[in-house]
């Protein structure tokens with residue numbers, strides 16, 4: 027018997043519906059909700075592995091003051107006193123909240139209400155500043171409000187989909203699967219990927235425009251001019267609903283498209299497809315937003331859609347995909363420093379009056395607060411005396427992260443609410459408050475296409491942890507604001523929020539969910555996914571902008587004159603333009619995905635992708651280690667030599683931290699450069715120097731227990747039976763066996779070993795009784811070994827551990843490719859041979875690989891290609 031709860035995935039902004047079946051043994055079985063309009067039953071590898079991330083192991087179970095556990099009452103008193111002291115002594119602008127697109131709408135709403143209406147400062151910013159701020163600014167410039175006109179169905183109905191700066195296959199895998207399925211069903215549909223990198227998303231692309239990084243404006247300005255020349259401008263739409271056409275075209279016509287580095291042929295294919303395909307959707311994400319001219323990039327894209335009237339109609343429009351599960355909800359409640367609440371504006375006196383009146387609050391902010399970059403600068407400069415960080419880990423996710431750590435460390439009073447006290451940010455806090463996590467908390471989130479869905483708790487709070495909204499309300503009450511925060515449940519908060527949205531809509535803003543203003547607790551419990559607008563009288567058109575009706579004073583959209591900025595010449599010694607982003611199976615700083623063994627098999631350590639010619643020039647061979655360095659800091663990563671990246675433009679993922687690798691935090695070398703309009707950091711183009719990290723030896727360790735290597739380089743990841751470590755060091759030990767005993771802290775364990783006569787290679791296994799505790803493999807070259815095989819032997823007798831490979835009777839699956847069904851590379855390669863498989867679908871039929879979330883399909887295709895190419899060459 028199990029109880030099934032319908033809830034929503036806590037990872038990406040696709041917002042998939044999840045069914046969580048709590049089993050009698052306490053485990054949780056996860057499946058996709060077939061009735062949810064975002065995913066119709068599909069889930070990706072991360073969503074499917076949710077059940078493996080909900081244990082309370084390692085969770086913070088009680089508040090901590092300093093390093094000591096404390097009772098809630100005491101901790102809340104200390105928090106309230108800390109904030110009250112700063113407000114009384116230095117004024118409201120001396121305090122700040124730094125929150126997150128992973129908070130639920132109800133948490134977010136009360137945080138924003140407390141600081142903007144009661145404490146009286148707009149110093150609340152969110153990690154969405156690092157994520158969606160350029161889109162928000164671009165939407166507001168063009169449409170008057172932050173309105174996403176498109177929907178997921180548009181993506182499927184389009185005849186041309188242009189994915190710009192979006193690795194949809196890995197970052198919005200279910201949306202990617204929907205797109206891939208639509209294209210398979212209607213092969214005339216075309217997909218273009220605009221990305222300097224050849225990503226997994228290119229697998230379904232008819233055209234990959236590997237433009238020079240940072241040249242998107244040149245591309246879209248060129249497109250605008252060509253649309254004009256080819257007569258594709260919708261002059262009826264433009265004259266009725268658009269302002270600024272001439273100036274935008276004029277600015278665009280000065281663009282030199284050569285800077286994109288794209289061939290004439292590719293450019294003309296792109297232009298002719300765009301010109302001849304009415305149903306065109308342009309999806310964009312961080313390759314657009316995270317730039318020092320990200321807002322201009324957004325408007326360059328929107329300009330083309332406005333000029334051709336391709337917006338708000340079925341199968342057409344610009345569609346920004348949101349990163350975090352509630353990035354959209356956070357924008358709606360006004361969680362950014364430059365917004366008020368419910369899409370209302372701080373600068374508008376009538377908006378301020380409405381909100382203050384509705385809240386009956388003692389005050390209301392009159393000017394914008396500090397955006398993330400400036401906020402941490404103010405923390406460093408001692409202007410912020412009390413800081414509360416909720417549900418985000420800025421110590422490793424902000425650019426120039428070491429400076430942000432120094433800033434937080436220097437702040438008088440820091441509070442962190444998190445599920446864990448081991449995060450880099452929590453470790454710098456004066457007070458850490460244990461928050462409930464996914465599976466325990468209840469509320470709503472809004473996904474990329476404006477669909478509001480319920481997260482429903484099905485587990486009790488871990489230990490004494492409390493919901494974020496409760497913690498915020500408890501602090502508010504201690505600050506003397508009983509009246510505004512007497513909420514009993516998320517349903518209560520949602521109801522108030524919905525009511526405010528109706529009043530906001532009367533002032534002409536887009537966001538209206540007043541249809542929920544009278545929602546009962548039961549209806550809130552049963553709330554099914556609903557796309558806004560959802561007004562009280564259901565008169566609104568669910569589509570925006572097909573017939574104009576923009577939210578500017580003139581009701582016209584604005585085309586914005588944007589120019590391609592000049593290329594910046596890097597300093598002489600830092601010539602590599604470092605691109606950063608995500609991998610398929612990890613979520614940000616891995617506090618949750620890092621717990622699921624199968625999600626650590628795809629990539630188990632920090633790495634940097636480098637073009638073969640760069641590697642050659644740098645003297646770096648595959649699998650060696652590299653140091654990335656600049657004025658801001660340094661990082662050490664495994665080298666992955668690949669022509670997926672262009673010369674001079676390496677790529678490194680963002681997921682490793684000081685918890686998981688010795689120097690794996692890529693944000694330590696990300697420059698603190700921001701878009702002047704949106705304040706969003708430019709995380710995709712920091713200049714670095716790269717050089718080999720030359721250890722005396724490399725090592726690989728499997729261990730049943732977590733260990734703490736003291737080597738110059740280390741990176742750790744979880745396996746199904748324990749842990750695995752990549753290590754490297756600059757000193758040879760005198761004796762490998764005693765070194766191994768030290769590593770495992772097992773002086774009495776039984777050691778068996780194979781060591782070269784010149785001591786350059788060693789393989790040592792340690793047993794306690796007949797159980798394998800761990801093994802250490804070393805070499806003067808990067809260790810070559812079947813890692814999954816070695817890891818699979820932990821806690822067994824460990825037969826074959828010193829050989830490092832499976833005997834004939836024990837097939838070695840190899841590194842995991844399909845995380846959903848745990849299918850390894852060797853299993854796939856063997857099946858391709860043995861069963862003469864020639865398509866990805868045939869691999870699916872034979873092994874199930876790729877048949878759940880499908881995000882490994884590009885890799886299956888690549889394996890097939892290399893295998894078939896090799897067979898052909900033989």
Ligand SMILES: Nc1nc2c(c(=O)[nH]1)N[C@H]1C(S)=C(S)[C@@H](COP(=O)(O)OP(=O)(O)OC[C@H]3O[C@@H](n4cnc5c(=O)[nH]c(N)nc54)[C@H](O)[C@@H]3O)O[C@H]1N2
Nearest residue numbers: 038191192193197239240311312313349607608610613614
């Ligand atoms: N697996 C996984 N999925 C996630 C997340 C995760 O942590 N893991 N995080 C979620 C979040 S919060 C976000 S914001 C989204 C991000 O989703 P995406 O934006 O799709 O992901 P990124 O890898 O950050 O960057 C996208 C691409 O931008 C490209 N790019 C870099 N510079 C340029 C440029 O100048 N022009 C163009 N056109 N492209 C460029 C990069 O090469 C990269 O492939 O993912 C969400 N989904």
Ligand SMILES: Nc1nc2c(c(=O)[nH]1)N[C@H]1C(S)=C(S)[C@@H](COP(=O)(O)OP(=O)(O)OC[C@H]3O[C@@H](n4cnc5c(=O)[nH]c(N)nc54)[C@H](O)[C@@H]3O)O[C@H]1N2
Nearest residue numbers: 153156157417418419423443444445461606614615617709
């Ligand atoms: N170099 C570089 N840097 C980047 C990016 C990039 O592409 N390149 N991308 C940026 C983007 S788009 C984003 S969104 C950020 C993400 O960066 P972060 O937000 O810093 O990363 P997360 O690991 O998601 O941090 C979420 C934290 O909240 C905790 N948590 C989870 N659920 C809850 C909850 O319900 N309540 C509370 N209180 N805590 C909870 C988790 O344990 C974790 O510590 O990184 C940004 N930084």
Ligand code: SF4
Nearest residue numbers: 035037038042070073
């Ligand atoms: S695509 Fe994957 S990570 Fe994103 S919401 Fe769906 S299941 Fe979760």
Ligand SMILES: [Mo]
Nearest residue numbers: 156157349350
């Ligand atoms: Mo994000």
